[in-house]
Amino acid sequence: MLGLYFAMLETAEERSRFEYFYTTYRNTLYNYAYYILKDVHLSEDVVSEAFLVLAKKIRFVEHMEEGKVRNYLIIVTKNYAKKLYNKRIRQVSLDELSETQSSEIQSMAGDAEQEVAEHMDKEHFFKVIRSLDEKYADVLYLKYYIGLSEKEIASSLDLKVSTVRVQIHRAKQLLREMLEGEEQYGKEPV
Amino acid sequence: MGKSQFDAMLEETFAEFGDDYITVPADVQKPHVFSKRFERKMQKLMRHKWSLYFSSVRLPVEKASAVLVLALLSLMMQAMGDPSVHNQYPGFITAMHTNYVYVIAESDEDAPETIETFYDLTGIPEGFAATENILTEYRHMEFINPEKHIDIRFSQRAKSQLSVRVNGEKSPMRRALVNGHNGYFIEEPSGNYLLMWDDDDYIFYIDIVFDGRYYTWEQERELIKPYLENMKIVERDTSPMAQHTGHSSSDFVQEILHDGIEVVEIVE
Numbered sequence: 001m002l003g004l005y006f007a008m009l010e011t012a013e014e015r016s017r018f019e020y021f022y023t024t025y026r027n028t029l030y031n032y033a034y035y036i037l038k039d040v041h042l043s044e045d046v047v048s049e050a051f052l053v054l055a056k057k058i059r060f061v062e063h064m065e066e067g068k069v070r071n072y073l074i075i076v077t078k079n080y081a082k083k084l085y086n087k088r089i090r091q092v093s094l095d096e097l098s099e100t101q102s103s104e105i106q107s108m109a110g111d112a113e114q115e116v117a118e119h120m121d122k123e124h125f126f127k128v129i130r131s132l133d134e135k136y137a138d139v140l141y142l143k144y145y146i147g148l149s150e151k152e153i154a155s156s157l158d159l160k161v162s163t164v165r166v167q168i169h170r171a172k173q174l175l176r177e178m179l180e181g182e183e184q185y186g187k188e189p190v
Numbered sequence: 191m192g193k194s195q196f197d198a199m200l201e202e203t204f205a206e207f208g209d210d211y212i213t214v215p216a217d218v219q220k221p222h223v224f225s226k227r228f229e230r231k232m233q234k235l236m237r238h239k240w241s242l243y244f245s246s247v248r249l250p251v252e253k254a255s256a257v258l259v260l261a262l263l264s265l266m267m268q269a270m271g272d273p274s275v276h277n278q279y280p281g282f283i284t285a286m287h288t289n290y291v292y293v294i295a296e297s298d299e300d301a302p303e304t305i306e307t308f309y310d311l312t313g314i315p316e317g318f319a320a321t322e323n324i325l326t327e328y329r330h331m332e333f334i335n336p337e338k339h340i341d342i343r344f345s346q347r348a349k350s351q352l353s354v355r356v357n358g359e360k361s362p363m364r365r366a367l368v369n370g371h372n373g374y375f376i377e378e379p380s381g382n383y384l385l386m387w388d389d390d391d392y393i394f395y396i397d398i399v400f401d402g403r404y405y406t407w408e409q410e411r412e413l414i415k416p417y418l419e420n421m422k423i424v425e426r427d428t429s430p431m432a433q434h435t436g437h438s439s440s441d442f443v444q445e446i447l448h449d450g451i452e453v454v455e456i457v458e
Contacts, residue, residue, distance in 0.1 A: 015236075018236075019236065022236075024233065026212060026217050026224070027219060027220065027221050027222050028219050029217035029224065031217070031219070031220060032218055032221045032222070034222075035218070040225070041225070041227075044224060044225060044227075044228040046226065047228070048231055048232060061192070064320070067209060070214070071212045072213075074212055075212075093231075103394060122199075122202065122203045122206055123206075123207065124200065124206070125203050126204075126206070126207040126210075128201050129200075129203070130211070140200060140204075141204065141208065141211050144197070144200040144201045144203075144204045145201075145204035145208040146212065147204070172196065172200075
């Protein structure tokens with residue numbers, strides 16, 4: 001129920017913080033959504049969804065730097081906009097994987113990760129991360145920079161926890177493969 | 191180096207370069223004039239959260255508040271001489287004439303002029319046939335059970351369109367708090383009872399007629415109570431998102447205006 005989200009904004013401080021982000025970033029979020037959807041009303045719907053998510057997480061972002069909150073909102077907005085865009089063009093979402101598949105993949109620990117990590121240049125590594133498909137890079141960002149748990153990422157992006165787990169695993173697997181490929185064939189610009 | 195070291199590398203990399211992960215170009219900061227629908231939706235949400243905060247704080251003293259309200263408000267409207275305007279019923283203005291009382295919303299300044307958000311009455315027991323009439327400023331749903339002779343009527347009206355003329359002598363009005371909102375319980379001359387309340391954006395009515403017989407309001411109240419408790423008023427998703435996709439714009443947020451309709455107090 002909608003009320004439950006706002007029931008979580010219990011103090012004047014939380015309310016004030018929420019309103020600050022709302023007034024400061026609603027234009028930014030709208031423009032991100034519009035860039036993807038090219039539709040005024042749909043973009044506004046997406047912005048309102050993003051702020052609902054923020055209301056739910058307002059305590060979590062209480063002590064977070066503003067830039068992180070902004071980026072969090074942008075990722076949430078882009079995610080909803082893309083989902084909606086995909087629905088509109090009737091694309092089949094590839095996000096859904098069963099818990100079984102998830103746990104199977106989870107058990108495949110990437111030993112090769114350690115090898116690529118040993119010789120990694122951080123700046124280059126960051127470029128490789130950014131070259132990933134956004135959905136993979138975003139979950140890594142939310143997990144390793146914002147510090148969200150898989151459950152929190154799932155609730156923020158309206159995904160199953162198992163899907164988030166799979167995306168994180170795939171993201172790391174892709175990173176490993178890209179970096180291994182570089183080692184084999186020499187670095188290529190990303 | 192184990193897997194955790196790969197994780198550590200990710201953390202260290204993001205710690206160093208994470209601020210650059212999203213660069214906000216100037217053009218995404220250009221101002222957009224949000225639609226009135228959006229503004230109202232967000233304002234409503236912010237009002238809602240705030241009222242919930244206070245309602246949760248007030249909960250323990252709810253009984254005391256009710257007693258205070260009882261002490262402050264009179265039993266029923268009395269016919270008065272020349273027309274005079276009263277706002278002793280919060281949320282409404284009552285203009286009292288010799289033989290009737292004229293009720294309008296106290297303020298419709300921020301309220302939608304037409305019905306933008308449609309609310310449906312759900313939780314109706316089986317055996318009722320539904321009909322619906324929709325106008326831009328008014329909508330009406332009716333549920334009729336021909337076997338039991340029960341007629342449930344539910345209306346949603348733009349506040350600017352509220353204009354109820356009540357027979358002051360024969361239609362006593364009692365103030366009611368409906369899920370925390372200001373409202374009236376109006377006894378119509380026919381013996382029917384109309385529950386009306388202001389939900390900030392719209393005026394809602396519920397009227398249940400039982401087999402056409404006359405009941406006192408105490409009897410009526412007991413009769414309608416189980417119906418009200420099981421009814422929900424749920425937002426009908428008419429957003430562009432729903433129209434495009436067939437899914438709710440709030441797949442993870444089911445927006446329910448009232449989950450059960452509770453008449454907290456009838457002011458005597």
